[in-house]
Amino acid sequence: MLKKELILRNPLRQLGFETEDILSAGAFGAVLAHAGVGKTALLVQLALNGMLRSRNVLHVSLKDPVNKVNLWYNELFHHLAGRYEGAQVNSLLESVLPHRFIMTFRVESFSVPKLEERLNDLTEQGIFSATMMIIDGLDFDESRRSDLNDLKALAVKNGIHIWFTVRSHRHEASGVDGLPVSFSAVAGLFDLVLELQPERADVHIKMLRGSGSTPVGSPLLLDPSTMLIKDQV
Amino acid sequence: MSSSTVEKVRNIGISAHIDSGKTTLTERILFYTKRIHAIHDVKGKDGVGATMDSMELEKERGITIASAATFCEWQEHEINIIDTPGHVDFTIEVERSLRVLDGAVLVLCSVGGVQSQSITVDMQMKRYKVPCIAFINKCDRSGADPSRVIAQLHSKLGHNAVAMQMPIGLETDFRGVIDLLSMKATYFEGENGEQVRSDEIPENLLAEARSKREEMIDAASLFSDELTEAILEESPIPDALIMDAIRKGTLARKLTPVFLGSAYKNKGVQPLLDAVNQYLPCPADVENTALDLDHEEALVELLPDSSLPIVALAFKLEDGTYGQLTYVRVYQGTLAKGAVIVNTRTGKKVKIGRVVRMHADQMEDIEAATAGYIAALFGIECASGDTFVSPGLNLTMTSMYVPKPVISLAIFPKDNKSQINMSKALNRFTKEDPTFRTHVDEETNETIIEGMGELHLEIYVERMKREYGTDVETGKPRVAYRETITQRAEFNYTHKKQTGGSGQYGRVAGYMEPITEGDEDFIFDNQVRGGSIPTQYIAACEKGFLQCLAKGPKMEFPVTGVKIVINDGASHAVDSSDMAFQAAARGAFREGYGRAKAVIHEPIMKVVVETPTEFQGAVMGLLNQRRGMIVGAQDEGPMTVVEAQVPLGEMFGFSTVLRSSTQGKAQFTMEFALYRQIPQSIAEKIAEDVALRKKSAA
Numbered sequence: 001m002l003k004k005e006l007i008l009r010n011p012l013r014q015l016g017f018e019t020e021d022i023l024s025a026g027a028f029g030a031v032l033a034h035a036g037v038g039k040t041a042l043l044v045q046l047a048l049n050g051m052l053r054s055r056n057v058l059h060v061s062l063k064d065p066v067n068k069v070n071l072w073y074n075e076l077f078h079h080l081a082g083r084y085e086g087a088q089v090n091s092l093l094e095s096v097l098p099h100r101f102i103m104t105f106r107v108e109s110f111s112v113p114k115l116e117e118r119l120n121d122l123t124e125q126g127i128f129s130a131t132m133m134i135i136d137g138l139d140f141d142e143s144r145r146s147d148l149n150d151l152k153a154l155a156v157k158n159g160i161h162i163w164f165t166v167r168s169h170r171h172e173a174s175g176v177d178g179l180p181v182s183f184s185a186v187a188g189l190f191d192l193v194l195e196l197q198p199e200r201a202d203v204h205i206k207m208l209r210g211s212g213s214t215p216v217g218s219p220l221l222l223d224p225s226t227m228l229i230k231d232q233v
Numbered sequence: 234m235s236s237s238t239v240e241k242v243r244n245i246g247i248s249a250h251i252d253s254g255k256t257t258l259t260e261r262i263l264f265y266t267k268r269i270h271a272i273h274d275v276k277g278k279d280g281v282g283a284t285m286d287s288m289e290l291e292k293e294r295g296i297t298i299a300s301a302a303t304f305c306e307w308q309e310h311e312i313n314i315i316d317t318p319g320h321v322d323f324t325i326e327v328e329r330s331l332r333v334l335d336g337a338v339l340v341l342c343s344v345g346g347v348q349s350q351s352i353t354v355d356m357q358m359k360r361y362k363v364p365c366i367a368f369i370n371k372c373d374r375s376g377a378d379p380s381r382v383i384a385q386l387h388s389k390l391g392h393n394a395v396a397m398q399m400p401i402g403l404e405t406d407f408r409g410v411i412d413l414l415s416m417k418a419t420y421f422e423g424e425n426g427e428q429v430r431s432d433e434i435p436e437n438l439l440a441e442a443r444s445k446r447e448e449m450i451d452a453a454s455l456f457s458d459e460l461t462e463a464i465l466e467e468s469p470i471p472d473a474l475i476m477d478a479i480r481k482g483t484l485a486r487k488l489t490p491v492f493l494g495s496a497y498k499n500k501g502v503q504p505l506l507d508a509v510n511q512y513l514p515c516p517a518d519v520e521n522t523a524l525d526l527d528h529e530e531a532l533v534e535l536l537p538d539s540s541l542p543i544v545a546l547a548f549k550l551e552d553g554t555y556g557q558l559t560y561v562r563v564y565q566g567t568l569a570k571g572a573v574i575v576n577t578r579t580g581k582k583v584k585i586g587r588v589v590r591m592h593a594d595q596m597e598d599i600e601a602a603t604a605g606y607i608a609a610l611f612g613i614e615c616a617s618g619d620t621f622v623s624p625g626l627n628l629t630m631t632s633m634y635v636p637k638p639v640i641s642l643a644i645f646p647k648d649n650k651s652q653i654n655m656s657k658a659l660n661r662f663t664k665e666d667p668t669f670r671t672h673v674d675e676e677t678n679e680t681i682i683e684g685m686g687e688l689h690l691e692i693y694v695e696r697m698k699r700e701y702g703t704d705v706e707t708g709k710p711r712v713a714y715r716e717t718i719t720q721r722a723e724f725n726y727t728h729k730k731q732t733g734g735s736g737q738y739g740r741v742a743g744y745m746e747p748i749t750e751g752d753e754d755f756i757f758d759n760q761v762r763g764g765s766i767p768t769q770y771i772a773a774c775e776k777g778f779l780q781c782l783a784k785g786p787k788m789e790f791p792v793t794g795v796k797i798v799i800n801d802g803a804s805h806a807v808d809s810s811d812m813a814f815q816a817a818a819r820g821a822f823r824e825g826y827g828r829a830k831a832v833i834h835e836p837i838m839k840v841v842v843e844t845p846t847e848f849q850g851a852v853m854g855l856l857n858q859r860r861g862m863i864v865g866a867q868d869e870g871p872m873t874v875v876e877a878q879v880p881l882g883e884m885f886g887f888s889t890v891l892r893s894s895t896q897g898k899a900q901f902t903m904e905f906a907l908y909r910q911i912p913q914s915i916a917e918k919i920a921e922d923v924a925l926r927k928k929s930a931a
Contacts, residue, residue, distance in 0.1 A: 059865075065389050066865035066876055067352075087749035094909065102865030109868060118866070121850035127857045 002084050002092055007052045021055070021132070022046075023161035028152065028189055029210075032166045032180070033196035038203055039165035040064075041227035042196065043134050044072045046163060048080065050132050051099040058130035058160075060115065061104045062137030069102045069136075079226045101128045107137065112150040119158065133162045140166050141182045148189050164190075178208050196222060202230070239537050239605045240515045243312045244562070246331060248358070249340035250348040254370045258340055258496040258505075259303075259314060265427065265503055266305035266312070302549070302560050302591045302607055310510040313607040331358060333548045333562035333607065336513030337365040338505070343377035343403075343493075346869070347385040348843060355390045364483050366490045366512055367392070368505050372400055373407040373495040376871075383491055392489040393482070395452040398504065399445050400493050401435065410493050410501055411438060413446040414472050419504060426499025452488060453478035476511055483512045516605030521564050523620070523628040526577070533628060535564040539603040542566050542623035543574055546630045547615050550665045559610045560591070561602070564630070566623060568608065569601035574621040577629045583621075587611040616664045638670055638683035639836040639881055639905050642690050643708035645679070654701040655680070662693055669693060677926075683713070686903060687885060712882040714919065715834045715908060716785030717794040721746040724825035727803070728817035736808035739817035741766065741774055743799035745825045755782060756796040766802035766814070773811040774799060777818025786823055787831040788923050793908075797822075832910050833919065836881045839906040841874060842891065844899035849873040851894045859883035860915075878906055882915075 023029050031039045047057040061069050074093070081089040103118060122128040133155070138144070155162050168180045175184045179193065187193065192210035196203050203222035221230040249255040263269045302315050315334060331337065337358055341351060358365055367386060369379045379400060386394035398410040401418060409420040411434050418435065422428040434442050450470065454461045457478035463470045482488025490512055494501015516537045523544055524530040535544050543566035551558045561568065568574070572585050589596040589609045602608035615621075620629045646652040659671045659682070670683040684690045687710055697703040725742040748756060757775045766774065778797050785792040802817075840861065844852045846868070852875050853863055861879035884903060891899055911919070 066867045066874070067389075070864060087747070097864075098862050101863060103868075104865065105868040106870070109870065114868075118849075121853060125850070125854045125857060127853055127863065 002081060002088060003052055006080055006092075007049065021050070021161065023163070023191060025131075025159040025161055026152065026156035027161045027191040028148075028155070029161065029163045029192040029194070030166045030183075030190050031163065031194050031196065032168055032183065032208070034168055034170060034198075037196045037198055038222050038224070038227050039167070039196060040072060040136055041076060042194075042205070042222065042229075043136065043163050043165060044076050045080075045229065047100065047132065047134055048073065048077055048096070051096040054099060055132055056128060056130045057100050058119070058128070058133045059100060059102045060133060060135045061102065062107045062110050062135070064104065064136070066102050066104055069104065073097075073100065076227065079228050101130065107139070110138070112147050112154065115151075116154055119154070123158075130158070130160050133160050134164075135162060136165045138164060140164075140186060145186055148186055152189060198224075205229070239517050239603075241310045241510075242515050242605045243310060243509055243513055244315075244333065244335045244516065244605070244607055245312060245509055245513055246315045246334045246337040246363070247340060248331070248337050248354040248365075250342065250345065250351045250354075254342065254496050255340045258338075258368065258370060258502065261496045261499060261502045262312075262314065262506060263303065263305055264425065265506065266307050268303065268305045302609070304590045304597075304607075307506045308510055312506075312509060315607070331361040331363050333546060334361075334363055335516055335519045336509070337363050338509065338513075339365045339367045339489075341367060341369050341382050341386075342374075343369045343372045343379050343382055344374050345843075345872075346378075346382045347389045352389065355392075359486075362486065364486050364514055366483065366492065366505075366508055367394060368501075369491060369493045370496055372403060372493050372500070373405065373498045375404050377403045377407070379403075379491075379493050381870075386489060386491070393452065393487055394489045394491050395449050395479070396445055396493075397449060397479075397490045397508070398493045398501070399438065399442055401438065407495060407498070407500065410504065411442050412504065413442060413449050414475060416442065416446065421500045421503070426502070429503050450475060453482065456482040456485070456488065480512050484514050484518055523564070523630050526627040526629060537604040538565065539567045541604070542626050543568060543572070543621065544623075544626065544628055544630070545574070545621045547613075547617060547619045547621065550615070550617050550661075556612055557614070558589075558591075559613045559615060560607065561610055561621065562607050563602050563604050565604050567601050567603045568610070568621075573624060575624050575626075576615050577620040577622055577627065578616070579619075581614075582624065583613055585610055585613070617667060637713075638668060638685060639713050639838075640686060640690065641681050641683040641711045641713060642694075643674070643677070643679040643681055643711075644694065644705045645708070647704040647706060651703045651705060654703040655697060655705060658693075658697045658701040658703055662696070679708070685905065710885055712880075713836060714788070714790040714911075716787050716790045716792045716831050717834055718745060718747050718792075718826065718829035718831050720830045722825045722827075722829035724821040725801075726817055726821035726824050728813055728820055730813075731808060736805070737810065737813035737816065738803075738805035738808035739766075739770065739810075739813040740801075740803035741777075741799055741814065741817045741821040742801040743797065743821070745795055745797050745822070745829055747829075748794045748796050754793040754795075755779065758796065758798045760798055760800040761802060762800075765804075766799070767804055767809070770804065770809065770811065770814040771799075773814040774802075774818045776811075777815035778822050780815070781819055781822040781826075785831065786826050788833060788920055790833065792826075792831075793834075833916050834908040835911045835915075837878050837906050837909045838881050838884060838903045840877050840879045840884070840887075840901055840903045842877075842899055842901040843869075843872055843874050844895055846871060846873045848895040848899060849875060852891070852899060853877075855887075855890060855894060859887070860912075880909075880911070881905075 031042050033039050047059060050057050059069055077093050078089060101122065151162060166183055172180045172182065175181050177184065179187050190209065193208040195206045195208050197206060201224070203224055205220040205222060223230045247255045247259055302313060305312050305314065339351065339355065341347060369382050371377060372379060383394045383396055386392040397413055399413060400407060401409045401411060409418060411418050416434060418432045420430045420432060422430055450464065453475050454464055457474065460470065460474050460478045463474060479488060479490055483490060490508060492501060492505050492508055494505065496502055521535045522532045523535055525533045545561045545563045545568055547559045547561050549560040568585060568588060570585055570588055573582055574585060575582050588599050588602055589611065590599050591609050596609065599608065622628050646655045662669050663671055668685050672681055674681055682690055682693065690710070694705060694707055697705055721744055723744045727740040728737060730737040757778060759771050761771070782792045840856065842852050849866060853866065856863055856875065856877040856879060859879050860883050861877040863875060863877045865876055867874040891901060
């Protein structure tokens, strides 16, 4: 019951995406924002939604240690399921955690061949086989193009879709498409780009590129106090 | 003790990951403070072993199992050091030490950095709010990188770590340290590094040193307005101002000053001792409280004043040649020879015979130990964790967090002599270590020992052999499974025996349900109204239910997490009795339990493996084979840290397999995480094992 309800609270349904995976296998999605606005929180919510639907999520972090990433999941899950009793929530979380695998790298030592090697270690031994990947903390600019191409090939080969966090800088100008200039160079590889924009007390989630329908009625907002998508049902 | 002397007392612990060199560091501290006159290595070829490792077994294994308390003096300050064990299986020792300490030195390896055990120890320090300074050891080792370790202190432990020193050269080229406060280079000369020479900073390091000093002052300025003003006014900044700010930050646990060195190569130890005096708290800086048993455990603040009534905590016991030695920390008053004290737990009065100050396994008689001090008492009968007070007081120190054992082992003495010695040994070990327990299984008549891990029990079995000459055989380790229910179930049971003689009659009705909030094992709720069960039999009902918890009806494991509500029943004017209602409650429990969908839970351990990256795939495979759920893999340059949750029942013999799969290069730590329901297939296997064991016992 709780599981069903949480699945229905797919954070992006108001952008026209229902309960199924937003991205198809091999596709790239990005969440764009300044530092500290809630990129990781949004992606962890997408990951939790996938895990609740028994999708395996590989969370790759280039900035946080395993414990901290784990904490994001625990905190957000408990916020999401806030009004249910503790034991029920804990046991549901316990049951979905095997659908997640965290891998952390130091930014300077991250490379696609290394990631592929790790991924193969997991799939060949039957330990974990991902259908969704999150890469948090990768820097984006033209020099990353070849890495991103390799990641695209990896995603297609393994039938997974990848979500990235993209950090934008306040001093950086936006191009005609609304994307930061440094990201524009590689934006062609992305099927969906969402932007988090703080406006007064809320954080607005805007779709800069993608095929979801335009939000109907009120805009999609992130609550800065819980880092959760605001319930507007 | 006057306040001026208490200011010069430091009670510190040295905590770290296994093999980061903390015993070597302690050894050097004792040497420089002239408590010992020669240096022996932990795994030394001279066969003497480090002074702090007083137990023979520790010397052989090169690890420190039990805390040894020792005392030394440095620059007119009196320092009591507790050397703490590094292995997770012995964390109760670490926790006990932290409970009585005012500050700690967190030793980190400059190559290994913040390792899994450092994280556990750090969590314990947080729990007891112990301020700490960090010492990055082994700067002479190949691959040494203190700045990476400082970054890890930030990222992994969340410490606001600030470098107080900078290395002069690293690895084999490590020559000394630059003190960023005095902006001088410090070298350690003489055969054992005992001559500290101060010199100008080498030209090529000056710019870096200046920038690091800026960083240090910046961090310190958060704790002193005066310092901030001095920075803004660009006036010369006195060292004392910076030191004062850093001390404030350290005491508030908001800043961790970091020092460097190589204890093994005799470098950096003396400045660390200066830092202990300078930045770690004295007993008066720390607020200690006790619980007043006469006033519903209200908190009472303890003052480090030697003229007040005594409050002291026994935190460690040791059986020595001269009888039981009790390590105590005095929080208030004066523990003097001849004084009378009361053990709060037992209410027994005792007279203090001898008070000694310990130095590893040697001792020195003293007249009294005053507030703030750690000392040892002779001939006092007590258990670890007991509180001693002056007659008239009824205070107890906050009880220490003691985890429940997760593993047990049957032990069999080989002969009669061993049987007697085994009892003596078990009696002492259970007093010393609250996580080590023992009992006799009623059915099999076997002596069972329980503890926190395989190694924990192994060490005690070995100690029994060595220290008590007890020859024992051990059975297979057994996991502490538990039973619990998953749904609400009603019961309505009548116990009736009215066939001649005095009869028995009692009816108990109500329901049982799982406890969903909190971690209580058993809740009994009496909702009987109108006297259908007379009040005098309610306690008998509770007792009856409690009797059923020790052995669950499903597989005879202890039952936990059950709430019993009784709301109806019946009695008989003549035939009802305590016995009858106990029996009725037992029947009711069995009746309800059968419908409450009972399941078996098993202990799940948090296992952290540190392995060279090339073996990470193999390590994950090993964990996966053991029903492990891998939480994540963390890339740490040449090493990868794999964290997993694995059922304890699958972890037996893991160290051997891990060694052989990684050429002995990986190491792991394991600690209890949670209880989780076991899969059906495993439950069936356990049921078979239990049946087999019962059969063989019969």
